[in-house]
Amino acid sequence: MHLIACPWCGPRDEVEYAYGGEGHIARPARPEALSDGAYADYLFMRRNPKGVHAERWVHAAGCRRWFNVLRDTVSHRILAVYKMGEPRPEAGP
Amino acid sequence: MVEPYLRQSPLDHLSLDARAVGDPGGAGVVAGERRFIAKVSLRGDPADPAFAAGAKTALGFAPPVAPNTVDGKRDRYALWLGPDEWLVVGAPDTQDKTVAALRAALAGCHAAVTDVSEGRTIIRLTGAHARDVIAKGCPIDLHPRAFGPGRCAQSRYARALVILHQLDEAPTFDLHVDRSFADYLWRVIEDASLEYGFAVVAEPVMAALKRRRTPQGQD
Numbered sequence: 001m002h003l004i005a006c007p008w009c010g011p012r013d014e015v016e017y018a019y020g021g022e023g024h025i026a027r028p029a030r031p032e033a034l035s036d037g038a039y040a041d042y043l044f045m046r047r048n049p050k051g052v053h054a055e056r057w058v059h060a061a062g063c064r065r066w067f068n069v070l071r072d073t074v075s076h077r078i079l080a081v082y083k084m085g086e087p088r089p090e091a092g093p
Numbered sequence: 094m095v096e097p098y099l100r101q102s103p104l105d106h107l108s109l110d111a112r113a114v115g116d117p118g119g120a121g122v123v124a125g126e127r128r129f130i131a132k133v134s135l136r137g138d139p140a141d142p143a144f145a146a147g148a149k150t151a152l153g154f155a156p157p158v159a160p161n162t163v164d165g166k167r168d169r170y171a172l173w174l175g176p177d178e179w180l181v182v183g184a185p186d187t188q189d190k191t192v193a194a195l196r197a198a199l200a201g202c203h204a205a206v207t208d209v210s211e212g213r214t215i216i217r218l219t220g221a222h223a224r225d226v227i228a229k230g231c232p233i234d235l236h237p238r239a240f241g242p243g244r245c246a247q248s249r250y251a252r253a254l255v256i257l258h259q260l261d262e263a264p265t266f267d268l269h270v271d272r273s274f275a276d277y278l279w280r281v282i283e284d285a286s287l288e289y290g291f292a293v294v295a296e297p298v299m300a301a302l303k304r305r306r307t308p309q310g311q312d
Contacts, residue, residue: 015249063174063176065176
């Protein structure tokens with residue numbers, strides 16, 4: 001089990017959270033102008049890194065706020081937690 | 094609001110009043126339902142001066158901005174549920190008054206005031222082992238160094254969504270639970286309490302127990 005530090009509520013058990021997939025994916029400004037291929041890339045294609053991954057989580061059973069997490073997919077360690085809209089920090093140790 | 098003559102507590106079928114005792118004696122966990130408590134959802138940006146001033150005027154106190162804290166008066170107080178969301182809890186049948194006062198004071202603000210009284214009920218737990226029973230099903234750290242009177246938290250108890258609010262150091266806890274989960278939660282808690290001794294008390298006894306121990310603070 002993970003302890004995930006919600007930016008508002010502090011460290012809470014993983015059962016209170018839900019995973020929201022890869023973070024920092026900006027919606028295209030004019031989706032109607034994209035080709036089907038480019039739109040499918042935006043909609044479906046995700047990185048699947050071995051190592052540090054920036055992803056979204058929501059404190060579903062708590063304050064219900066979305067935030068970003070940097071997680072190492074190899075060790076399952078959480079390296080950083082930061083609010084929506086904040087820039088991605090450098091990966092820690 | 095539901096017509097008062099149709100209104101029924103979600104734990105009505107358990108006939109808790111028929112099981113209630115006047116003196117819980119040595120029971121480690123003392124439980125009761127707080128019925129028909131007024132609950133109003135308040136949403137808005139506390140950094141907006143018009144919202145902050147309006148909420149304070151209507152409630153008589155400022156909604157807390159520190160996460161997972163409770164502030165207010167004895168008969169009406171606000172639980173922090175999010176950076177822009179509070180649950181205003183008050184005596185039964187005061188929800189219409191609270192909603193009207195908040196809506197009047199927040200007219201023109203970007204805010205939302207909603208009566209959610211019927212959505213959840215409150216199970217109150219007190220007694221020497223109340224903390225142990227909550228710890229059995231809830232991942233929140235309830236140790237006094239991490240949690241205490243005036244604190245609240247939203248979490249799960251045996252997978253059911255609950256809002257937890259500690260009122261005093263007895264300890265006394267209020268568990269707000271969705272009405273469709275109330276029967277399940279009550280039965281889980283009663284089962285978890287058997288090893289400590291379990292007693293049901295009616296609301297007036299519960300309130301008297303609370304006042305005898307802590308004359309100050311919220312009801």
